[in-house]
Amino acid sequence: MIKMRDVHKTYANGVTALNGITIDIDQGEFVYIVGPSGAGKSTFVRLMFRETKPSEGSITINDVDMSNMKEKNVPFLRRNIGVIFQDFKLLSKLTVYENIAFALEVIEESPRNIRKRVMDVLELVGLKNKARFLPDELSGGEQQRVSIARAIVNHPKIVIADEPTGNLDPETSWGIMRIFEEINAQGTTILMATHSKEIVNTIKKRVIAIEDGLIVRDEHRGEYGYEV
Amino acid sequence: MKFRTMKRHLREGIKNIFRNGWMTVASVGAVTTTLLLVGAFLALMLNLNHMADGLEEEVQIDALIDRTATEDDIQELRDKIQEIDQTGSVSFSSKDDQLDQLIEDMGKEGNTWKMFEQDNPLSHAYVVKAKNPADTEALAKKIGSLENIQEVNYGKDVVNRLFTFNEYARNIGIVLIAGLVFTAIFLISNTIKLTIMARSEEIGIMKLVGATNGFIRWPFFIEGMLLGTLGAILPVTAVLTGYYYLDHSISDKITYDFVELLPFSPFAWQLSLIIVAIGAFIGVWGSVMSVRKFLKI
Numbered sequence A: 001m002i003k004m005r006d007v008h009k010t011y012a013n014g015v016t017a018l019n020g021i022t023i024d025i026d027q028g029e030f031v032y033i034v035g036p037s038g039a040g041k042s043t044f045v046r047l048m049f050r051e052t053k054p055s056e057g058s059i060t061i062n063d064v065d066m067s068n069m070k071e072k073n074v075p076f077l078r079r080n081i082g083v084i085f086q087d088f089k090l091l092s093k094l095t096v097y098e099n100i101a102f103a104l105e106v107i108e109e110s111p112r113n114i115r116k117r118v119m120d121v122l123e124l125v126g127l128k129n130k131a132r133f134l135p136d137e138l139s140g141g142e143q144q145r146v147s148i149a150r151a152i153v154n155h156p157k158i159v160i161a162d163e164p165t166g167n168l169d170p171e172t173s174w175g176i177m178r179i180f181e182e183i184n185a186q187g188t189t190i191l192m193a194t195h196s197k198e199i200v201n202t203i204k205k206r207v208i209a210i211e212d213g214l215i216v217r218d219e220h221r222g223e224y225g226y227e228v
Numbered sequence B: 001m002k003f004r005t006m007k008r009h010l011r012e013g014i015k016n017i018f019r020n021g022w023m024t025v026a027s028v029g030a031v032t033t034t035l036l037l038v039g040a041f042l043a044l045m046l047n048l049n050h051m052a053d054g055l056e057e058e059v060q061i062d063a064l065i066d067r068t069a070t071e072d073d074i075q076e077l078r079d080k081i082q083e084i085d086q087t088g089s090v091s092f093s094s095k096d097d098q099l100d101q102l103i104e105d106m107g108k109e110g111n112t113w114k115m116f117e118q119d120n121p122l123s124h125a126y127v128v129k130a131k132n133p134a135d136t137e138a139l140a141k142k143i144g145s146l147e148n149i150q151e152v153n154y155g156k157d158v159v160n161r162l163f164t165f166n167e168y169a170r171n172i173g174i175v176l177i178a179g180l181v182f183t184a185i186f187l188i189s190n191t192i193k194l195t196i197m198a199r200s201e202e203i204g205i206m207k208l209v210g211a212t213n214g215f216i217r218w219p220f221f222i223e224g225m226l227l228g229t230l231g232a233i234l235p236v237t238a239v240l241t242g243y244y245y246l247d248h249s250i251s252d253k254i255t256y257d258f259v260e261l262l263p264f265s266p267f268a269w270q271l272s273l274i275i276v277a278i279g280a281f282i283g284v285w286g287s288v289m290s291v292r293k294f295l296k297i
Helices: A041-048 A071-078 A096-105 A111-125 A140-152 A170-185 A197-202 B003-019 B021-058 B071-083 B095-117 B133-144 B156-197 B200-208 B213-253 B264-295
Strands: A002-010 A016-025 A030-034 A056-061 A081-085 A158-162 A189-193 A206-211 A214-219 B061-065 B087-093 B125-130 B149-153
Touching: A002 A041, A016 A041, A016 A206, A016 A214, A030 A041, A030 A170, A030 A197, A041 A056, A041 A158, A041 A189, A071 A081, A071 B200, A081 A140, A096 A111, A096 A140, A111 A140, A111 A170, A140 A158, A140 A170, A158 A170, A170 A189, A170 A197, B003 B021, B003 B213, B021 B133, B021 B156, B021 B213, B021 B264, B061 B071, B061 B133, B071 B087, B071 B125, B087 B095, B125 B133, B133 B149, B133 B156, B156 B264, B200 B213, B200 B264, B213 B264
Parallel strands: A030 A189, A030 A206, A081 A158, A158 A189
Antiparallel strands: A002 A016, A002 A056, A206 A214, B061 B125, B061 B149, B087 B125
């Protein structure tokens, strides 16, 4: 489903982030992306939803070639991919409900469907009683759950998470991971860049390690492999 | 676009007005200030223009006809005058008409002129107006050179000075209004840019969940239009009331024909419409131009 072939990325300031990445990720997989800071994990993740383009090489997702994709088609690609960030990226002036509904308004869903799907997903992440709250009125873990809810409310085939537990305490992190496992069990591909040794070593999944812009390790049910 | 999406954009545009609190106040304030200036200035310029036009309309050429001219000569003369390119209208004024006019103009003293009614010393005349009042001088010269014309009168110096003045007044007015509108657009688009800058993150998030540029732009478009229109409320009120009082007080006190303001209705309404249109335009322009920058993510 995700195919990267010899992907290079050099930024305008001359920094090379990726140095020839080739990888295949199948539908329904759960993949951790690990590696030291500055190794290229974030770039790897950002290429997936076309926040940045590769300098060389090709990326295809569901047989759509993203490297040559026209700018006007990018929004439609993104609707099939849910993205979750370390800093949540919620719209601070919208309520929890509105933040999640926004992802459905974009695809012109009917109001009735929007209502139903938002409430369903809020139930899944356990925030049904906080629908009318503003993001600032929630704890970090709750905000992250809102951003997960927003990412999955469209039923995307892929969920990409860039250090989703980076700002959260351990207990809250486990709660987040349970949600990911649940989504994954329903067949959604999950790509998660992380620095958490505990998570990677406890919930065993495929591990791709990136160092200096290259894949140095790719193991099923792998270990985190770095000292914290 | 689906109708409910349009409704959504409208709703979001209106909500944003409230969500952005002080930024909304700042933008509306900027629009209000400039529209007040533009409105007052437009009212002044258009009225000056109107007065100038009125004065120009008054400019006419009295072409006195030789007393020796026969009926046929007079008829022929009319055709010749009409053949000149610059000629607008030609009307005949017999010497009796002119005497009556003179007696009327002189008021009480006019009675002394009544003794001439039996033996009128005046000449028949053609009263000619140029198509374009600015051509009056050239036209008068041409008419003066025709046969059977005794004399041409058109208040040469006054007319020339009037035209020079009107031309300056118009040009300066156009330049000033254009400058004012550009300043307004610049000022407002900067204010709106600030409000959008604060929202660049918001736009980024919209793009990440797969919103198309059009989808993001619409609420901003509507918000800009509303900001501009809101900013026009005070200037329109000021123009309507101010002009109403001005119209009433000046018309009562000044009796010169040419110092006549454009009538309150429809002028004040038209001006209000123009102010609202300018407000809406700069609001939309400012916000759409500013949002464009942030759409390239």
